[in-house]
Amino acid sequence: MxxxxxxxxxxxxxxxxxxxxxxxxxxxxxxxxxxxxxxxxxxxxxxxxxxxxxxxxxxxxxxxxxxxxxxxxxxxxxxxxxxxxxxxxxxxxxxxxxxxxxxxxxxxxxxxxxxxxxxxxxxxxxxxxxxxxxxxxxxxxxxxxxxEDVTIARAVQTCGGCPAQWDAWTTGGQYLYLRYRHGQGSVEAFPSEDPVHWGGEGPGLRSAWDDGTSGGEIDLTDFLAMAGLHLAPDAEVHPYR
Structure with missing residues (x-):
């Protein structure tokens, strides 16, 4: 550039x-x-x-x-x-x-x-x-x-590992896609949880890191700490089923 x-x-x-x-x-x-x-x-x-x-x-x-x-x-x-x-x-x-x-x-x-x-x-x-x-x-x-819209009000785990991933919503209503695989985590913002509506629009990447491991599983609390996010005291959290 x-x-x-x-x-x-x-x-x-x-x-x-x-x-x-x-x-x-x-x-x-x-x-x-x-x-x-x-x-x-x-x-x-x-x-x-x-x-x-x-x-x-x-x-x-x-x-x-x-x-x-x-x-x-x-x-x-x-x-x-x-x-x-x-x-x-x-x-x-x-x-x-x-x-x-x-x-x-x-x-x-x-x-x-x-x-x-x-x-x-x-x-x-x-x-x-x-x-x-x-x-x-x-x-x-x-x-x-x-x-700063950094507080998670609701999180639904959609995969338990390799990758570990969640659909999450902030207290401000923003949808976030959380993903962790091979030691790499990312947070992306999109208009909704439906990939059909993602296209090339939306704020996009919010956070990305590599923790130096090859891990495929991570606790939500640890993930949020790495990403600079946190759970609301009354957050609705749904584990993977």
Whole structure:
């Protein structure tokens, strides 16, 4: 992939993070504001995370050089900046990419993404046209309006092993196809559980990983933990029969 090619969030799944590049605006008081973030991903190259307005844009593009903006200050470019939480995941693979929505009763829009790695996660958010990179919930009042559809309300196991698979529905009503075979797990989102309606539509791949085994059976709870999902306290779970 070359030259400002737009990506889907699913394109990041399974890619190893090789390096992180950031650009920062420094004003007259030398206060720094994050402008752009590039995730250098194995097999893709540098992916620029940008806030064109509402939501995030993911584009294959090379980092720019440092530059000055006259009375507006300077822009610096750094590799693996320690101020950016995502840098601690360099060398790890992205296991899952989840959409974050902002809902406050008046507006509802895609505000960013959560990238899940084997040992943690990081959020990339577009808030007030600014790029925010954050770990766990610490963004103040805005947290009450951020939502990820990650809770399973109902799961029906349709095969016990090789592959182990489930039809599942989130509390938000999204249908998910869960599958595990040869140590490889995946979560895909489709319009319904009927493959006739799948076609080429729907959000598609949500999560994928390889646990390094040749296993064909897995407990639902363990599967969900690997995928960054969890069961609702009153979830309806049907084992394979």
């Amino acid at each position: 070359t030259g400002t090619e737009e990506l889907l969030p699913a394109d990041l799944i399974g890619r190893r993070l090789l390096r992180v590049t950031t650009s920062w605006h420094h004003d007259a008081a030398n206060d720094a504001t994050l402008l752009h973030l590039w995730l250098h991903l194995e097999g893709l190259g540098p992916v620029r995370v940008h806030t064109p307005g509402t939501g995030l844009s993911l584009t294959v593009d090379q980092p720019h050089e440092p530059y000055s903006m006259a009375e507006y200050g300077n822009v610096s470019v750094l590799d693996d900046s320690p101020e950016t939480p995502v840098t601690r995941f360099v060398g790890r693979q992205i296991r899952s990419v989840r959409e974050i929505r902002y809902r406050d009763g008046r507006v509802d829009f895609a505000a960013g993404l959560t990238l899940l790695f084997p040992d943690g996660s990081v959020r990339l958010l577009a808030l007030d046209d600014e790029l925010v990179v954050a770990h766990d919930q610490h963004l103040g009042a805005v947290e009450a309006h951020l939502d």
